[in-house]
Amino acid sequence: MSNPVLVEVTRGNLVESRHRGTVIAVDGDGKTLFALGDTDGAVFPRSACKAMQALPLVESGAADAYGFGDKALALACSSHSGESEHVELATEMLSAAGRDVSALECGAHWSFYQKNLIAQARTLEKPSALHNNCSGKHAGFICACCHSGTAVEGYAGYDHPIQQEIRGIMESLTGGLLTRDNCGVDGCSIPTYAVPMKGLAHGFARMATGVGLAAERARASKRLIEACMAEPFYVAGTDRTCTRLMKAAPGRVFAKTGAEGVFCAVIPEKGIGIAVKCEDGTTRAAESMVAATLARFFAEDPEVKAALMAQANHSMSNWNGIHVGDVRVTEAFAS
Amino acid sequence: MSNPVLVEVTRGNLVESRHRGTVIAVDGDGKTLFALGDTDGAVFPRSACKAMQALPLVESGAADAYGFGDKALALACSSHSGESEHVELATEMLSAAGRDVSALECGAHWSFYQKNLIAQARTLEKPSALHNNCSGKHAGFICACCHSGTAVEGYAGYDHPIQQEIRGIMESLTGGLLTRDNCGVDGCSIPTYAVPMKGLAHGFARMATGVGLAAERARASKRLIEACMAEPFYVAGTDRTCTRLMKAAPGRVFAKTGAEGVFCAVIPEKGIGIAVKCEDGTTRAAESMVAATLARFFAEDPEVKAALMAQANHSMSNWNGIHVGDVRVTEAFAS
Numbered sequence: 001m002s003n004p005v006l007v008e009v010t011r012g013n014l015v016e017s018r019h020r021g022t023v024i025a026v027d028g029d030g031k032t033l034f035a036l037g038d039t040d041g042a043v044f045p046r047s048a049c050k051a052m053q054a055l056p057l058v059e060s061g062a063a064d065a066y067g068f069g070d071k072a073l074a075l076a077c078s079s080h081s082g083e084s085e086h087v088e089l090a091t092e093m094l095s096a097a098g099r100d101v102s103a104l105e106c107g108a109h110w111s112f113y114q115k116n117l118i119a120q121a122r123t124l125e126k127p128s129a130l131h132n133n134c135s136g137k138h139a140g141f142i143c144a145c146c147h148s149g150t151a152v153e154g155y156a157g158y159d160h161p162i163q164q165e166i167r168g169i170m171e172s173l174t175g176g177l178l179t180r181d182n183c184g185v186d187g188c189s190i191p192t193y194a195v196p197m198k199g200l201a202h203g204f205a206r207m208a209t210g211v212g213l214a215a216e217r218a219r220a221s222k223r224l225i226e227a228c229m230a231e232p233f234y235v236a237g238t239d240r241t242c243t244r245l246m247k248a249a250p251g252r253v254f255a256k257t258g259a260e261g262v263f264c265a266v267i268p269e270k271g272i273g274i275a276v277k278c279e280d281g282t283t284r285a286a287e288s289m290v291a292a293t294l295a296r297f298f299a300e301d302p303e304v305k306a307a308l309m310a311q312a313n314h315s316m317s318n319w320n321g322i323h324v325g326d327v328r329v330t331e332a333f334a335s
Numbered sequence: 336m337s338n339p340v341l342v343e344v345t346r347g348n349l350v351e352s353r354h355r356g357t358v359i360a361v362d363g364d365g366k367t368l369f370a371l372g373d374t375d376g377a378v379f380p381r382s383a384c385k386a387m388q389a390l391p392l393v394e395s396g397a398a399d400a401y402g403f404g405d406k407a408l409a410l411a412c413s414s415h416s417g418e419s420e421h422v423e424l425a426t427e428m429l430s431a432a433g434r435d436v437s438a439l440e441c442g443a444h445w446s447f448y449q450k451n452l453i454a455q456a457r458t459l460e461k462p463s464a465l466h467n468n469c470s471g472k473h474a475g476f477i478c479a480c481c482h483s484g485t486a487v488e489g490y491a492g493y494d495h496p497i498q499q500e501i502r503g504i505m506e507s508l509t510g511g512l513l514t515r516d517n518c519g520v521d522g523c524s525i526p527t528y529a530v531p532m533k534g535l536a537h538g539f540a541r542m543a544t545g546v547g548l549a550a551e552r553a554r555a556s557k558r559l560i561e562a563c564m565a566e567p568f569y570v571a572g573t574d575r576t577c578t579r580l581m582k583a584a585p586g587r588v589f590a591k592t593g594a595e596g597v598f599c600a601v602i603p604e605k606g607i608g609i610a611v612k613c614e615d616g617t618t619r620a621a622e623s624m625v626a627a628t629l630a631r632f633f634a635e636d637p638e639v640k641a642a643l644m645a646q647a648n649h650s651m652s653n654w655n656g657i658h659v660g661d662v663r664v665t666e667a668f669a670s
Contacts, residue, residue, distance in 0.1 A: 002337040009595070009616060011379055011519035011520075011527070011595075012517070012518055012519030012520070012529075013516060013517075013519075014377070014379070014517065014519065014529050016378075016379055016519070016595050016616065017595050017596065017613075017614065017615055017616030018614050018615060019615050020355075020615075042349070043351075044346055044349070044351055105655075106654065106655075107653065107654025107655040107656075108654060109654050110449060110453070114445060114452070117449070117452060117453070117456070118445070118452070118456040121452070121453040121456035121457055122456055122457065132654060181348060182347070182348075182349065183347055184346035184347030184348075184349065184351070184659060184660065185346075185347070185653060185657055185658075185659045186653070186659070187653045187654060187659070188653070188654065189653060189654070189655050189657055192346070194347075194349050260344070260346075260351050260352050261352065278352075279352065279353050279615075280352055280353060280354050280355075280614075280615040280617055280620070281344060281351065281352030281617070282615055282616070282617060285615070318442065318520060318521070318522045318523070318524060319441065319442025319443060319444050319467060319522060319523065319524070320440075320441075320442040320524050321442075322520055322524055323520075324519060324520045324521070324522070325519065
């Protein structure tokens with residue numbers, strides 16, 4: 001069975017490109033509230049599960065020991081744009097644990113976002129690992145290791161204690177069995193595990209509700225999600241969709257992108273976890289899919305719903321500012 | 336009916352993303368030699384049909400009058416990367432007709448390619464219309480107008496004589512009826528017309544063979560395609576797929592990308608025209624699809640076939656240079 005077309009990109013009066021995908025929203029008990037496509041399939045959550053990967057930073061006591069506030073916790077869950085605020089905060093987090101850029105194992109890259117890349121090109125010879133979109137997450141790993149007395153070196157490896165701990169956390173949250181067989185290497189060199197879509201959404205619903213979690217994990221989950229919602233710029237950056245979605249419904253929506261068309265989201269007040277995968281890995285489509293999925297749970301709040309749908313359906317202009325077409329979700333979301 | 340999955344992107348042992356698409360190869364008589372997916376569907380060729388749009392430049396006599404060689408003709412068919420050679424040549428073309436950057440109606444943008452963007456950011460306050468990937472095509476329009484005494488201003492508009500002429504050329508090459516109903520506005524503001532996939536491929540096969548074309552059009556078509564094959568850097572740029580495909584089989588393959596996952600190609604010695612559309616508009620997949628389609632017509636030449644298949648199937652590394660997965664065409668191409 002083919003996954004349904006969930007997003008269309010138009011030009012003139014015609015549809016130019018079509019994106020298929022899978023969407024699921026579940027509650028803390030694992031009850032499916034909304035689903036489109038093959039939600040039994042497994043997906044690499046990539047960076048969309050960074051809030052899960054940040055749990056050891058909080059649960060270990062490292063975040064408190066190093067005095068991390070909402071901004072640092074948000075950055076630990078982020079795929080940031082490499083803006084100066086992100087780079088400075090990642091530096092401060094490492095410094096709190098007595099470390100610096102040399103401890104980072106994520107590799108270096110220029111910002112993915114043109115405006116930031118231009119600014120970087122004008123001020124940097126080349127980017128460092130601090131500019132890597134994952135530097136906040138990696139700083140969180142390093143801080144967790146330092147606080148607990150675990151050797152930092154090799155922290156990105158499959159067998160390192162911090163990755164073992166994360167593997168256990170993700171198994172418990174998603175219900176998936178995570179082994180080398182369903183493990184890939186992520187862009188920043190840490191393991192990423194393919195998990196069933198429903199399990200991924202349920203994991204976030206558990207984080208949102210605390211259902212079935214030990215008290216410490218429930219508290220840490222709530223704290224991370226609230227930190228991200230409080231400081232959405234530190235989860236992504238200027239003009240980024242994660243940041244815009246969280247600003248569209250302040251304190252009411254958590255949303256996090258992952259490479260290859262993944263998005264995870266949480267509506268804490270409703271105890272809902274959401275997972276989205278665009279079959280072809282395209283970010284523009286995953287953004288529309290998650291926005292439309294979030295919107296359907298705000299029917300009673302037309303302003304929030306409209307703000308979210310404005311992220312789902314939007315126009316495209318060319319280099320002369322002429323309207324050339326639209327990105328829009330399909331009728332599949334009307335079901 | 337769904338289009339088949341033609342390209343898979345793997346991570347670890349698993350498929351992470353899937354791209355569906357449509358591929359067709361036809362000969363000058365319009366006989367289908369190979370097809371996958373719904374080839375009756377219409378597609379906006381976008382920049383993949385620039386060689387068709389460059390015909391007035393040659394047919395009008397402007398190219399000869401202004402002394403344009405292979406490089407200028409290749410640039411007229413290009414989506415270039417905004418490298419200094421491209422910008423300088425576009426400037427020279429305009430200058431030959433007594434015009435300059437102020438005549439261009441394509442809008443300005445930074446290079447789409449990171450290495451070039453970094454170089455531009457370090458040397459430019461902001462890019463001009465000369466840096467627009469379409470500046471060579473637009474310079475060609477302007478030269479054709481100047482030579483034939485047509486007013487240049489408004490040359491990008493649907494009703495301007497040069498666009499009317501191109502519409503007629505594309506109708507005759509593709510067999511499609513082109514009207515405002517199937518017209519969209521392209522990134523560079525000129526009209527782009529949705530045409531059936533088979534007609535698009537047949538149009539390029541006609542250009543390759545001259546079958547059914549007036550002698551003047553057959554000559555102009557041959558000259559443009561040979562210019563692109565002779566100067567592939569001017570059709571795209573450093574590390575670009577169009578350039579690499581044409582370098583993989585020097586003088587034997589013409590290939591041109593278009594936005595939203597389109598590719599057109601020609602194998603002149605075999606009289607074959609090819610059109611490719613990735614359903615979801617992703618360039619990486621269209622590149623693999625066209626490379627694999629070209630490769631199947633070089634079975635008798637294992638080196639060329641292997642060079643083309645190396646463009647179709649390739650590995651992906653992360654920021655630390657670790658192999659994380661592969662882009663590969665599916666079994667659909669084995670049919």
